[in-house]
Amino acid sequence: MSDTTDDGVPEARKLAWGAVFRHRYAGVATFMRQELQEDPETWGDIDIGIAGVPFDGAVTNRPGARHGPRALREQSTLMGRINHQTGVRPFDTARVADIGDVMIEGVYALERAMGDIEAFYDRVAAAGVMPLSAGGDHSITLPIMRALKHSLGQPVGLVHFDAHCDTGPELFGHKHHHGGPFRVAVEDGALDPKRTIQIGIRGPAEVLWDFSYESGMTVIHIEELYAMGIEAVIARAREVVGDGPVYVSFDVDGLDPVYAPGTGTPEVGGYTTREAQQMLRGLMGLNIIGADVVEVSPPFDSGSITSLNGAQMMWELLCLMADRVGRRESSDG
DSSP: OOSBOTTSOBHHHHHHHHHTSOOTTSSOOOGGGOOBOOOGGGGGGOSEEEEEEOOOTTOSSOOOGGGHHHHHHHHHTTOOSSOTTTOOOHHHHSOEEEEEEOOOSOTTOHHHHHHHHHHHHHHHHHTTOEEEEEESSGGGHHHHHHHHHHHHSSOEEEEEEOSSOOOOOOBTTBSOSTTOHHHHHHHTTSEEEEEEEEEEEOSGGGGGOHHHHHHTOEEEEHHHHHHHOHHHHHHHHHHHHTTSOEEEEEEGGGBOTTTOOSSSSOOSSOBOHHHHHHHHHTTTTSOEEEEEEEOOOGGGOSTTHHHHHHHHHHHHHHHHHHHHHHHHHHHHO
16 A cells, blocks of 8 residues: 555555544544443453443432533543643543443432442442543532442542532432532541542532531632632642542532533632633642543533533543553553
8 A cells, every 4th residue: 555645645644634533523422532432341441431420310409410421522522632731642641432321220219320320430440440420410429439439448539629518418318419429428438538628619508518627628718719829729739639549520610600601500709711720730640540520511501611611621630640540550660
């Protein structure tokens, strides 16, 4: 076969453009345009698995986050192959695949739904795959943490971006709601509160967050964030979580509603997308073992702005996780 095509373009480059740089609007949308590998038997060849968790049965206000994974997949086709600021090339550093959606049979039974999600992530962890997840409401993070705790044999630390601490008590007789996953995670032994930092907290729900303070979590309210500055917030987060395994959870309502109108519980006065990117990039080098972006509700979105910003945060998280894979392989070598 000739090294060049009739139009003079090198054959290898033309093949790459066809395989890698396909039209973003064409084909079936997968996360970051990666191969769809839904069969757990194939997961042993994956470093990072991107999964959707289409569940919003635990919301306390506006529903719709069950449609988040589809919207995030669609917008994630806009993501590139290199992080221009950090230089990370996630697809060159790690084997990444879309591993499909969690099949949730217990959509009308909270306990069962949590069990369905946990069982899925038990399989992910058993395969040695690092999960990056798209919600879904914030209750989905609890069963993911439970599964990671099973795998690690210890609780994880947490960097939590949100307008709400999500450590509330039972509501209407149920502990499984999107305002309380991190309280239950601590009670279950899946989350270490001393290695937990919550960033961007604000709004009238403050009366529900006593557990955060009582258990020893570090809480940075939005006014403290701006008083400290972004670099100081990053430094504090790194200090709190240390070198141990850490999970990163990004609720889009941490952003100001101008950047995330399509969410269940919007709170005015949040940080910008640029500031969110800087804070995420500042976590480079931490021992990240999983991450998620949650609470994207397309029915309340405007011009897909929330799902686009959510996909961007997933990209930033993917870059952090791929960098972690690269560092791990370098140390093993």
